[in-house]
Amino acid sequence: MADIRDVAQRAGCSIATVSRALNSPQLVRPETLARVQAAAAELKFRPNALGRQLRGERTGLIGVMLPTLGNPVFADCLEGIEAAIDGTGRRLLLVTTQYDPERERNAIETLLQQRVDGLLMTLADAEHSALVDDLAAEGVACQLVYNDAPERPCVSVDNRAAAAQGVNMLIEAGHRDIVMVTGALHASDRAKRRYLGYGDAMQAAGLTPLPAFEIDFNSGARGERVREWLAQRERDGARPTALFCSNDLLALGVMRALREAGLRVPDDISVLGFDGLAVGELLSPTLATVVQPSVEIGRHAAQRLLAQIDGRVGVVGASHDPSLSHALILPHEIRRGGTVSAPPARQA
Amino acid sequence: MADIRDVAQRAGCSIATVSRALNSPQLVRPETLARVQAAAAELKFRPNALGRQLRGERTGLIGVMLPTLGNPVFADCLEGIEAAIDGTGRRLLLVTTQYDPERERNAIETLLQQRVDGLLMTLADAEHSALVDDLAAEGVACQLVYNDAPERPCVSVDNRAAAAQGVNMLIEAGHRDIVMVTGALHASDRAKRRYLGYGDAMQAAGLTPLPAFEIDFNSGARGERVREWLAQRERDGARPTALFCSNDLLALGVMRALREAGLRVPDDISVLGFDGLAVGELLSPTLATVVQPSVEIGRHAAQRLLAQIDGRVGVVGASHDPSLSHALILPHEIRRGGTVSAPPARQA
DNA sequence: TTGAAAGCGCTAACAT
DNA sequence: ATGTTAGCGCTTTCAA
Numbered sequence: 001m002a003d004i005r006d007v008a009q010r011a012g013c014s015i016a017t018v019s020r021a022l023n024s025p026q027l028v029r030p031e032t033l034a035r036v037q038a039a040a041a042e043l044k045f046r047p048n049a050l051g052r053q054l055r056g057e058r059t060g061l062i063g064v065m066l067p068t069l070g071n072p073v074f075a076d077c078l079e080g081i082e083a084a085i086d087g088t089g090r091r092l093l094l095v096t097t098q099y100d101p102e103r104e105r106n107a108i109e110t111l112l113q114q115r116v117d118g119l120l121m122t123l124a125d126a127e128h129s130a131l132v133d134d135l136a137a138e139g140v141a142c143q144l145v146y147n148d149a150p151e152r153p154c155v156s157v158d159n160r161a162a163a164a165q166g167v168n169m170l171i172e173a174g175h176r177d178i179v180m181v182t183g184a185l186h187a188s189d190r191a192k193r194r195y196l197g198y199g200d201a202m203q204a205a206g207l208t209p210l211p212a213f214e215i216d217f218n219s220g221a222r223g224e225r226v227r228e229w230l231a232q233r234e235r236d237g238a239r240p241t242a243l244f245c246s247n248d249l250l251a252l253g254v255m256r257a258l259r260e261a262g263l264r265v266p267d268d269i270s271v272l273g274f275d276g277l278a279v280g281e282l283l284s285p286t287l288a289t290v291v292q293p294s295v296e297i298g299r300h301a302a303q304r305l306l307a308q309i310d311g312r313v314g315v316v317g318a319s320h321d322p323s324l325s326h327a328l329i330l331p332h333e334i335r336r337g338g339t340v341s342a343p344p345a346r347q348a
Numbered sequence: 349m350a351d352i353r354d355v356a357q358r359a360g361c362s363i364a365t366v367s368r369a370l371n372s373p374q375l376v377r378p379e380t381l382a383r384v385q386a387a388a389a390e391l392k393f394r395p396n397a398l399g400r401q402l403r404g405e406r407t408g409l410i411g412v413m414l415p416t417l418g419n420p421v422f423a424d425c426l427e428g429i430e431a432a433i434d435g436t437g438r439r440l441l442l443v444t445t446q447y448d449p450e451r452e453r454n455a456i457e458t459l460l461q462q463r464v465d466g467l468l469m470t471l472a473d474a475e476h477s478a479l480v481d482d483l484a485a486e487g488v489a490c491q492l493v494y495n496d497a498p499e500r501p502c503v504s505v506d507n508r509a510a511a512a513q514g515v516n517m518l519i520e521a522g523h524r525d526i527v528m529v530t531g532a533l534h535a536s537d538r539a540k541r542r543y544l545g546y547g548d549a550m551q552a553a554g555l556t557p558l559p560a561f562e563i564d565f566n567s568g569a570r571g572e573r574v575r576e577w578l579a580q581r582e583r584d585g586a587r588p589t590a591l592f593c594s595n596d597l598l599a600l601g602v603m604r605a606l607r608e609a610g611l612r613v614p615d616d617i618s619v620l621g622f623d624g625l626a627v628g629e630l631l632s633p634t635l636a637t638v639v640q641p642s643v644e645i646g647r648h649a650a651q652r653l654l655a656q657i658d659g660r661v662g663v664v665g666a667s668h669d670p671s672l673s674h675a676l677i678l679p680h681e682i683r684r685g686g687t688v689s690a691p692p693a694r695q696a
Numbered sequence: 697t698t699g700a701a702a703g704c705g706c707t708a709a710c711a712t
Numbered sequence: 713a714t715g716t717t718a719g720c721g722c723t724t725t726c727a728a
Contacts, residue, residue: 004722016698016724017697019723020697027697027698029697029698046460046461048721049463050407050462050463050721051402051704051721052722053722054705054722055722056704069417069427075423078417079416079418079444082444091441091443092443093439094442095430095440109394113395113397114439252627255630256630259632279600282601282603282604283630283632352706361714363706364715364716364717365713365715368713398706399707403708404706404707404708
């Protein structure tokens with residue numbers, strides 16, 4: 001593979017001139033420029049980004065760390081990130097962590113070793129993670145996505161308020177027995193905040209918040225678990241009339257289980273999701289859900305990160321925009337859908 | 349940021365010893381090793397991967413180029429890729445191209461400049477693209493995913509046979525008026541092969557293949573287009589009784605349009621998809637589809653790529669496994685689902 | 697406008 | 713077991 005020296009020799013100039021011709025053509029005499037370009041083309045010269053990166057201040061690499069791509073929420077967000085960096089000459093280094101804190105640590109270390117200019121990530125639990133503080137202390141540019149921790153650099157919706165508003169919609173539809181269904185609650189700060197929002201809405205309506213029904217997201221036996229739980233509640237005479245699922249994917253799984261258990265949605269039981277996945281609108285009945293602007297979350301996070309990186313030019317006197325180190329809360333939306341209706345008439 | 353020299357000084361040894369301590373601990377006296385590790389920890393030394401990569405043969409970087417992450421097929425495939433490289437110490441450089449050939453060219457060039465060890469990609473049209481030949485000529489390790497071009501290094505299903513089998517299922521259910529619905533047909537070699545498979549099945553049953561109904565994937569007006577088209581067919585008295593959609597996402601969109609047009613699936617019209625998206629099973633009725641093992645496709649492609657890279661050790665006399673430069677065809681599956689039933693009784 | 701030269705941080709001979 | 717040294721390919725002063 002030809003290197004800059006080969007090109008220089010072929011063009012009859014020094015490597016410095018080749019470098020200029022490639023990066024600052026205006027600094028080079030047109031005739032020389034042409035010779036260099038010709039030489040580069042003939043040799044199929046492909047500049048080695050590693051050399052440049054090793055030398056320079058920046059690599060143009062952005063580290064992206066997400067829990068999984070199996071949930072379209074993250075894929076959507078990634079699309080927003082891509083859209084934001086498109087045309088800036090940056091590239092994305094991608095890692096997924098499966099919500100595993102240890103993998104999170106490793107991944108970050110790896111990305112940092114590659115000298116990414118900045119980090120975009122969703123942590124399992126941003127509030128209790130010292131990671132973000134460490135990164136801040138090290139001066140690593142970084143934005144969290146989806147995590148909402150008010151005092152941290154992140155982009156998200158107000159999960160608590162959004163959840164409350166969603167649950168409130170259920171209440172307004174006439175539901176009083178509402179249970180929240182979540183994955184492992186302890187593993188996700190978002191699910192926790194949504195549960196708080198659920199509690200807010202319930203209490204504001206004078207209802208008693210119920211414990212969340214937690215089911216393991218990764219277990220194949222989800223359907224069965226749901227049915228067992230339902231049967232139990234049935235025996236207790238306390239079957240809820242509505243379920244608030246902490247995310248859309250979970251809602252879809254739950255709905256399948258309900259169907260298999262012979263329950264009709266929404267006639268027998270209403271279901272509300274959270275995320276606003278596009279597929280939700282394609283279902284019938286359409287999935288009622290709390291919509292986060294996933295693509296926009298990704299886009300904004302990336303834009304903020306770039307601003308952060310660029311603001312770091314002089315390294316010292318840089319114009320550190322303080323707003324970039326606090327949360328950016330994007331508006332959520334309630335999407336009414338066919339999975340929510342009034343509760344079935346009470347049977348004596 | 350501390351570099352290897354700082355660590356050496358602090359540990360009272362040479363940089364070579366530090367390097368050894370980090371990469372081949374067994375070559376270093378335990379006592380020295382301990383000193384180095386202590387020094388590295390105290391200085392929060394983070395090895396600069398760029399230095400190593402510039403020096404070494406390999407970067408450990410794998411370039412991944414996909415059309416979009418908006419379609420879960422590709423996200424699933426990416427999960428398989430991740431699974432395959434997990435634990436190998438490699439990282440993924442990700443780019444999406446939106447099916448745009450020019451972006452494809454740019455992206456590849458970019459990835460190559462970063463000196464990725466190999467490339468994993470889905471091209472819009474692998475058969476007519478000179479890209480793959482160029483790459484092969486340059487000796488770049490590369491595997492195509494989803495594209496099935498028999499003579500190329502790729503991992504996919506046999507799109508033609510799979511489509512034929514799917515369409516045959518429709519025929520066996522009693523359908524004779526079957527139309528294939530696709531995105532821009534010219535843009536995707538897969539859609540083209542699936543259309544061939546459609547033709548195969550129709551002809552084998554003594555039926556006349558119909559022209560495909562192409563609708564722009566990126567247009568928001570999809571629903572409307574479908575309704576117009578249906579109305580037209582209706583007037584012609586030639587409304588098909590079954591639609592074979594070239595992918596599941598399209599099928600979902602089409603089904604929505606059908607519903608909005610007042611048609612029931614499958615009572616009025618049957619729908620068959622292609623891909624095997626997980627959401628298809630969560631719908632009701634569940635989506636009948638031709639299932640590709642997306643995660644496995646990604647996993648295998650990555651494994652083959654790694655084998656290719658590793659086989660290149662001696663650079664010259666390497667054990668170039670020739671099978672790696674030909675297609676690996678993975679088995680597909682027909683998923684029967686609620687969206688396909690017998691055609692409605694003929695009305696005079 | 698161009699060239700010479702000094703590294704960026706690391707690894708791997710080669711020497712001791 | 714450890715040190716010395718020569719680059720990997722590039723950008724960027726500093727001089728000319």
